[in-house]
Amino acid sequence: MNQKIERLIKQFAKLPRVGNRAAQRIVLALLQTRDGRAENLAAAILDATENVVPCAICGCLTDKNANVCEFCRDMSRANGQLCIVRDMGDVWTLEKSSVFHGRYHIIGGLLSGATGVMPDDLNIANLPNRIKDEKITEIIFALPNTVEGKTTQHYIMSVVGGNVRFSELASGVPLGGDLDYIDDGTLSLAFGGRREL
Ligand SMILES: [Zn+2]
Secondary structure, eight states: OOHHHHHHHHHHHTSTTOOHHHHHHHHHHHHHOOSSHHHHHHHHHHHHHHHEEEOTTTOOEEETTSSSOHHHHOGGGOSSEEEEESSHHHHHHHHHHTOOOSEEEEOOSOOBTTTTBOGGGSTTTTHHHHHHHTTOOEEEEOOOSSHHHHHHHHHHHHHHOSSSEEEEOOTTSOTTOOGGGSOHHHHHHHHHTOEEO
């Protein structure tokens, strides 16, 4: 195989849920159909990677020129609720289902002895300040229902202390399931029936 093509396939195959076969199909579609899609894709990737950054407060991806993200700017979302999620995909899932109207906090991973993820690797340090500054009264954990998710949850509770209520999504979230595999109805139920900790 041509080295340039091979290199391109390898790059696509590194993406989540894209195997080698899918990567080959993508590359063929880009190289065989010369309608500008390859150039547009390359330009869009560069534009997004250069101009989208994590919000300094909550970690949500936002425009580089904006100081803070749309959620942190929106005063109608300052309702005292803070939802802790692992990544931006979880925020998109929750936004799509319209179950939550407060603020988010993306921690960027889960504590794990197996993969060596330590508290310092997560976006947790500014949580106590946020709780004070934004008058947070309830922290809602929307983390995966796994050992790592629970460990992370307990750690955050110990760091934050007892000045807020804690809750977690109710049953309905499959064990080991990520938020983006859950349908809107199940997510609404899990959110509405959340359990106080
Ligand atoms: Zn933000």
